[in-house]
Amino acid sequence: MPDLLLELRSEEIPARMQRRAAEDLRRLVTDALVERGFLYEGAKAFATPRRLALHVAGLPPRGEAVREERRGPRVGAPEAAVQGFLKGAGLTSLDQARTITDPKKGEFYLAVIERPGRETLDVLAELLPEIIKNFPWPKAMRWGAASAKPGSLRWVRPLQSIVATFGPETETPEVVPFAVDGIAAGTVTYGHRFLAPEAIEVRRFDDYVQALERARVILDADRRKNVILHDARDLAFARGLDLVEDDGLLEEVAGLVEWPVVLMGGFDPAFLDIPAEAIRATIRANQKCFVLRKSGSEDLAPAFILVSNLVARDGGLAITAGNERVVRARLSDAKFFWDTDRATPLESRLPKLDAIVFHEKLGTQGERVQRIAALARRMPHAIGADADLVDRASALAKADLVTEMVGEFPELQGLMGARYAALQGEHPSVCAAIGDHYKPVGPTDRVPRDPVAIAVALADKIDTLAGFWSIDEKPTGSKDPYALRRAALGVIRIILENEISVPLSYSVLPDAFEQHDGGRRAVIIDLSDGVEAAFKDLPPDMDLFADPRVDDLLRFFADRLKVYLRDKGARHDLVDAVFALPGQDDLLLIVRRVEALQQFLDTEDGKNLLAGYKRAANILRIEEKKDGRAYDAEPDAGLAAAGEPAERALAEALAAAGTEASAAVAREDFAGAMRALSALRAPVDAFFQDVTVNAPDPRLRENRLLLLNALRAATREVAEFSKIEG
Known part of the structure; x- marks a missing residue:
């Protein structure tokens, strides 16, 4: 079966865009082929700093x-309908x-519409130019004299050449005949800009990969990452040091070089x-x-690993010296900031x-x-701080935030505050809170463990959420410019992983909104004892409506909790079933309910009781709609x-189970x-097997429906079973 080889060579593509661009190229081309009825055996895309490549096999x-x-x-239909049919079917007459x-x-x-099969080469010549012209770069540019013309090509950096061939392995592939903005597809590419600048002619994917290797270009980004990582480890080991591995930096560096050459530089030990x-932020950013540690120690060594894109004649001495000069200058600045x-x-x-300014509407x-201080002050009782x-x-x-070091390296906020706090003799818990209150900043980041740090971290995140809720700047769809989903997930993880029981809607969230409302607190008014009793003790400036923002x-x-628990293997419908109960605002207790409910429903008793509940709920729904009333009173014992006998046994079991379940939930x-x-x-x-619910006697029928409602009420002690799937 024939293969497609496509290469789009340009000036340097930013490292952060390469992997996404390669995936977009694969997706766009293969989707377009499948849409036209062309199935394939496999496809893989590649990216280097100067090219995107795609191989579609089979x-x-x-x-x-x-x-x-x-x-x-x-x-006999109207003429307009007939003409529309003829036009849509491509016919000239009936x-x-x-x-x-x-x-x-x-x-x-x-x-009967018959279309002959089209040549794949012709289809590729049709779809590839459109994909290239409309490629979804996050940022793109125009260049040259043609850039002034309407519809000129936009690309991340100036596009220089296109390779596009199609054909079987046993024959010479053909060039896909198309051009984009004056750049015609062909068979000529170029290797490393400096190490092998000569033109290379390629025909099929295997030849292409080998030709690039000879021209000092490693096409596969993952392979470049492996080369860098293993060479860096080996070089560090040879010097008695350990590499401080950094996946994000490794991904970025692999996108900066086509032929990675690992070297080691050093700096004055006084900078330690x-x-x-x-030090790590300075050298990394x-x-x-990459920074290095002394072997078997957490202490940094006065050395670093750099990755060059050149095989230098002097073994990299000049490149290393140049990097050392810059690192020395940067560390001198960092030392000045530190001092x-x-x-x-x-x-x-x-x-x-x-x-x-934190935000123009939030002060x-x-x-x-x-x-944050006012909100954190109200948390110590629940947290034990x-x-x-x-x-x-x-x-x-x-x-x-106003230190020189954080001004230069914003990613060190919190960390530097903790260091400065320790130097000035603050309590260890205060230092821990300053350093950890931004955590967790991602799903794999650790959560604060010190009670003081927990209080400040929760207050920081909840203030952020309440603030943006107050100005109606909530996440919409995929947009979340203020990372509010991350903040909410951080609150969830801190509460659950530290096993903190705190009612959010009763105290924490109203307290947070109160801070954004100038100290005014919304309350729920209980009118059960009459209007006069409800209002007599309220301050005259108290808001008299429940806060919908809470x-x-x-x-x-x-x-967010559903997302968190789903990632842990829990069922989202069980979270819905628990949240459907009134007053569920304690995340820890909600999760414990969900866990107990999932374990229960995994047993035969749980599955059968759920089936019985659903049968009861269906009967009640039908009969309540037919009778125009709700069967929500207590049954006549x-x-x-x-x-x-089965009716009597169910009534007794419901009374006992309801009482016992309620007491268990209370504790x-x-x-x-x-x-x-x-x-x-x-x-x-036994009840459903032996008892007819719709008995001829109206009193007996009503009481049996009330028994089914009692079953519904008993299950609501732990969850709203109507929300459970299955």
Whole structure:
């Protein structure tokens, strides 16, 4: 079967765009082929700094012929309908159509459309230019004199050549005949810009890969990553050092070179007085180099690994020296920042936070610190943190934002604050809170463990969420510019992994919104004892309506919790079933309910009880709709006791199970509540087997429906079973 080879060679493609671009190229070409009926055996895309390449294997040389029968209007239909049918079917007159007879609807026109299979080469020549012209680069540019013309090509960097060949392995492939913006597809490419600048003629994929290797280009990005990683490890080992591995940096560096050459440079050991995080950030961010550790130690070594794109005649001495000069200058700056920052206590920096705008509608960082401190101050009881330490940590948490070091390396925020706090003698818990309050910043990042750090981290994230909810800047679809989903997931992980039981809607979320509302607190008014009793003790400026933002934000937490639990293997419908119960705002207890419910439903008792519940719920729904009333009262125990044995047994079992399940839930023993419900399985099965619900006696029928409602009510002690699938 013939293969397609496509290469789009350009000026340097930014490393961060390469992998996505290769995948987009594969997807666009293969989707277009499949849409036209051309199936293939396999496809793989590649990217280097100067090229995107695609290999599609196993394409047919010609598409299959298509025969389609298209039914038209009824014989005798209006002329407009007939003309529309002829145009859509590609016919010039009804003489080219047939008539068919439908036994029920009469005679209809039928067009038989036959299209011969097209040559794959012609199809490729048609679709490839359109894909190239409309390629979805995040950022693109025009260049040269042609850029002034409407519709000129936009590409990430100037496109220089196109290779496009198609044909079987046993024959010489043909060039796909097309051109884009004056660049005609051909068989000529170029290797490494400096090591092998001569033109290379290629025909098929295997030849292409080998020719590039000879021209000092490794096409596969993953292979370049392996070369860099293994050579760096070997070079470090040979010097008695360990490589500090960095997957993100490795991905980036592999996108900067076509022929990686690993070298080692060094710097003055005196710079090791700078915090390791700052050294690593300096060398990583500015020079794209890897730092090294002393073998078997966490201490950094005065050396680094750099990756060159050249095989130098001097073995890389000049390249290494150049990098060392830049690293020395950068570390000198970092040392100056470090020394300067240490001379100024964190507390004296706090006034400067009033000049830093957090968000135009949410005030400054200084105002935000005050909100975080007020919110964190209300959490120590639930978390077990020292209130004075929480106050201190909250006040200093953002102080390092105005330090020289964080100004130069924003990714060190928190880390540098913790270092400066330790140097000025702050309590270890305060230092931990300053360093960890941004965590977790991703699904694999660790969560804070110190109680003071937990309080400040929760306050920081919940203030962010409440703030953007207050100004109606919530995530929509795939857009989340303020990383609010990440903040909510951070709250969830901190609460669950530290096993903190805290009611969000009762205290935490209203407290957070109160900070954004100038201290005004919305409340729910209980009118059960009359209007006068409800209002007599309220302050005159109290808001008298429940805050809808709390419920909306709680639903957002529910959605994030579903994602979190689904990743852990839990069922989303069980999360819905628990959240459907009133007052479910304690994430830890919700998860414990879900876990107990899932274990219960995995047993035979659980599966059968769920089936019995659904049968009961269906009967109730039908009968309540027919009777125009709800069967939500308590059943008559005496009437049930005088009924059928299975009826009496169910009534007794429901009374016992309901009481036991309610007590178990009250003491947060959800497994015990499930065990109580499991006792209902046999009575429910017997009831449906032996008892006719719609009895002729109206009183007996009503009571039996009330028994089914009692079953519905008993299961609601642990979850809303109507939300459970299956």
